[in-house]
Amino acid sequence: PVPPGVLPLCSRPPVWGRAARQPPGLLLAPCRTFSNNKILVELDESSGVATMKFKSPPVNSLSLDFLTEFCISLEKLENNRACRGVIFTSAVPRIFSSGLDITEMCGKSTEHYAEFWRAVQEMWLRLYGSTMVTVAAVNGSSPAGGCLIALSCDYRIMVENPKFNIGLNEAQLGIVAPFWFKDTYVNVVGHRVAERSLQLGSLLPAPEAHKVGLVDELVPEEKLQEKAAAVMAQWLALPDHARQLTKSMMRKAVLDRLVAHREEDIQNFISFISKESIQKSLRMYMEMLKKKKS
Amino acid sequence: PVPPGVLPLCSRPPVWGRAARQPPGLLLAPCRTFSNNKILVELDESSGVATMKFKSPPVNSLSLDFLTEFCISLEKLENNRACRGVIFTSAVPRIFSSGLDITEMCGKSTEHYAEFWRAVQEMWLRLYGSTMVTVAAVNGSSPAGGCLIALSCDYRIMVENPKFNIGLNEAQLGIVAPFWFKDTYVNVVGHRVAERSLQLGSLLPAPEAHKVGLVDELVPEEKLQEKAAAVMAQWLALPDHARQLTKSMMRKAVLDRLVAHREEDIQNFISFISKESIQKSLRMYMEMLKKKKS
Amino acid sequence: PVPPGVLPLCSRPPVWGRAARQPPGLLLAPCRTFSNNKILVELDESSGVATMKFKSPPVNSLSLDFLTEFCISLEKLENNRACRGVIFTSAVPRIFSSGLDITEMCGKSTEHYAEFWRAVQEMWLRLYGSTMVTVAAVNGSSPAGGCLIALSCDYRIMVENPKFNIGLNEAQLGIVAPFWFKDTYVNVVGHRVAERSLQLGSLLPAPEAHKVGLVDELVPEEKLQEKAAAVMAQWLALPDHARQLTKSMMRKAVLDRLVAHREEDIQNFISFISKESIQKSLRMYMEMLKKKKS
Numbered sequence A, B, C: 001p002v003p004p005g006v007l008p009l010c011s012r013p014p015v016w017g018r019a020a021r022q023p024p025g026l027l028l029a030p031c032r033t034f035s036n037n038k039i040l041v042e043l044d045e046s047s048g049v050a051t052m053k054f055k056s057p058p059v060n061s062l063s064l065d066f067l068t069e070f071c072i073s074l075e076k077l078e079n080n081r082a083c084r085g086v087i088f089t090s091a092v093p094r095i096f097s098s099g100l101d102i103t104e105m106c107g108k109s110t111e112h113y114a115e116f117w118r119a120v121q122e123m124w125l126r127l128y129g130s131t132m133v134t135v136a137a138v139n140g141s142s143p144a145g146g147c148l149i150a151l152s153c154d155y156r157i158m159v160e161n162p163k164f165n166i167g168l169n170e171a172q173l174g175i176v177a178p179f180w181f182k183d184t185y186v187n188v189v190g191h192r193v194a195e196r197s198l199q200l201g202s203l204l205p206a207p208e209a210h211k212v213g214l215v216d217e218l219v220p221e222e223k224l225q226e227k228a229a230a231v232m233a234q235w236l237a238l239p240d241h242a243r244q245l246t247k248s249m250m251r252k253a254v255l256d257r258l259v260a261h262r263e264e265d266i267q268n269f270i271s272f273i274s275k276e277s278i279q280k281s282l283r284m285y286m287e288m289l290k291k292k293k294s
Helices: A064-078 A110-128 A144-151 A179-189 A191-200 A206-211 A221-236 A240-260 A262-273 A276-293 B064-078 B110-128 B144-152 B179-189 B191-200 B206-211 B221-236 B240-260 B262-273 B276-293 C064-078 C110-128 C144-151 C179-189 C191-200 C206-211 C221-236 C240-260 C262-273 C276-293
Strands: A031-035 A039-044 A049-054 A085-090 A133-138 A155-159 A165-167 A217-219 B031-035 B039-044 B049-054 B085-090 B133-138 B155-159 B165-167 B217-219 C031-035 C039-044 C049-054 C085-090 C133-138 C140-143 C155-159 C165-167 C217-219
Touching: A039 A064, A049 A064, A049 A221, A064 A110, A085 A221, A110 A144, A110 A179, A110 A240, A110 A262, A133 A144, A133 A221, A144 A155, A144 A165, A144 A179, A155 A206, A155 A221, A165 A206, A179 A191, A179 A240, A179 B240, A179 C191, A191 B179, A191 B221, A191 B240, A206 A217, A217 A221, A221 C191, A240 A262, A240 C179, A240 C191, A262 A276, B039 B064, B049 B064, B049 B221, B064 B110, B085 B221, B110 B144, B110 B179, B110 B240, B110 B262, B133 B144, B133 B221, B144 B155, B144 B165, B144 B179, B155 B206, B155 B221, B165 B206, B179 B191, B179 B240, B179 C240, B191 C179, B191 C221, B191 C240, B206 B217, B217 B221, B240 B262, B262 B276, C039 C064, C049 C064, C049 C221, C064 C110, C085 C221, C110 C144, C110 C179, C110 C240, C110 C262, C133 C144, C133 C221, C140 C144, C144 C155, C144 C165, C144 C179, C155 C206, C155 C221, C165 C206, C179 C191, C179 C240, C206 C217, C217 C221, C240 C262, C262 C276
Parallel strands: A049 A085, A085 A133, A133 A155, A155 A217, B049 B085, B085 B133, B133 B155, B155 B217, C049 C085, C085 C133, C133 C155, C140 C165, C155 C217
Antiparallel strands: A031 A039, A039 A049, B031 B039, B039 B049, C031 C039, C039 C049
């Protein structure tokens, strides 16, 4: 058996407090912005901190296009030695991300389901395994896949508005969170809270999410970005190499589990989602959402 | 290696909110009662909820007869498509269940020990792995095996009386909780609380049990059944299939562990319980209980 | 696969409340003291409780000499049937232990690194796997390896002074806590607290350490020894055999993991610590400490 490893998460050479040695308060710092369709990415090279802002109205749902753009953007930052940390937030009012796009899972071909699911896996593998410091600045509701993005970061700050809720509510839709959603959740809130809230498909209002440890901190909306920057600075004060090895040590078992069963997990998803009963349930859910909107 | 599975816990075809589609408030609902010697079972077919009420005075101890009746009753409900959830409670005042019947472990034959231990395993495998929603309405003290029944349910409500206590207190008797008692406990309260309270054989008064998460909720005695019904209704609002797959995903590893080592676990029990030092310790404990009673 | 075992941690024959049968309040009890260079060991044969008092100024750092003495002393007590529990505390004001001695890791030979690391492993294997009741009476700051000693005990009491802090702060020094430090930490505070504080190399003031469960209890300095004795008496009230088997069941998986990968772990340490970047970082840290002192 392979020993519990302390290998770095990716092959990028370790950054040793490099960016931190630059003057942090430089006002006219070069700030590269590269915006694609669905995500706005800003990198402040003076601090080494990037922001990925979801701007895919109405609800930042995780479509195949969104996921592809997410992975490409994250990979670019991962390979950019000027970037040491990423803050994830939303440009859409009142919603962080509504999770996986149900239209990608309804009435499509087996090939499409496979491609879509591989993209969901890829997003999680890159985010949960990122060597950069990742902070979720959750400024709106964040169900299902939206919650997974937050759970996969190193730290979660949420706007204290009790109208914003967060959780892995898949069971409410008649579907099941995959094992790696569950593993990620258990690593954050522990077995008991996960068992109960996954079975109930609970969406927790921000204050309750904070109480069970699903988010680390609550702040007023106007303080969110400032707080995210302060938390990021605290994490970036550590030498990157030691922090990265430590992060890898904590997350490797769960990452390896999906890597080892990735194709199987895709087949499981396809056979589950292709069931007529599940398709019917998802169609009913979409109808309900449409009625709610109008 | 087998991938982390999301298979249903038993082979019963999934129930998809079937019972829930029946009128829930029907006052003259058919309510089947089948009472055996030690457990009274009532099934309200309108709600799909059964109650298993322990009525084996003086202390609802888990004798071989009790365990056999428990397993048969639970299996009947599991196979009854009209039943979606079970509430466990006691008809004996001030005691939920006192745990394994010590007389079954004292001065008996090897064959008897084997039969008894297999029945204890069977009870736990059926209860912890039940596809139904299981709620413990703990209306009295609940040491050792009584605590295990509560721990194996999906949700635990306890009467707030601080004179009622609960815990895996095996160590106090000089015996050791088996690994699957421990696994079940760790899944509820986490490693640290389990390590400490298993070593000390702690029995926690209801308020402390609530504080460490051993029970989910405290209520006044007169509100217990009402609260249990309300919690059950909340859990039954979810589609059975998704809830069952999720429950299986959370509990499968621990269930599989006993299944894989069942015969070995029986042999361990026999060789441990047959030791003269253990037999002496159990006899002393029974003497103490007898004196206490008179 | 080997079943989840319930074997005793060491081969010492079980003690069945033996010492407890002796008169506990005997004032003129034989009290053997054997003091070596760096640790004062006192055994009160009437209570069966030993105290190991670290007296290696200025900061009780875990040098090779200290570790060797620690292991020999602990082994002596483990083999002494008159001893059932050990309290660990410091004779140096304001510091419990500063952790691994950095001078042992700086500018030394590969052979020295191997010998040193084997001694660190040995200390943890003996302490975490001890069949005796172990209580840490933390009367000062306790970073890194000092924290590991506390984490490896059965119970942790800390002086409530917020100037005393405790934690696995390796990341602050640019090094990584080994996997078995991490496993021990996760078993005490859970995955999430461990992930966050290991990455940040957090040293928590006593009140915060208590809040996250890193220590079990806070007391005023003048009450520490009294409290430690009371806690010890509570744990010793249990029959040794059942308590030892339970302890083994809780800790065996984590202990076995190091035993299985011990040589590999030594090689990992050597290759990590021999890196020029790490050596440079440690030298800088030592310079800083020297400047701080003067």
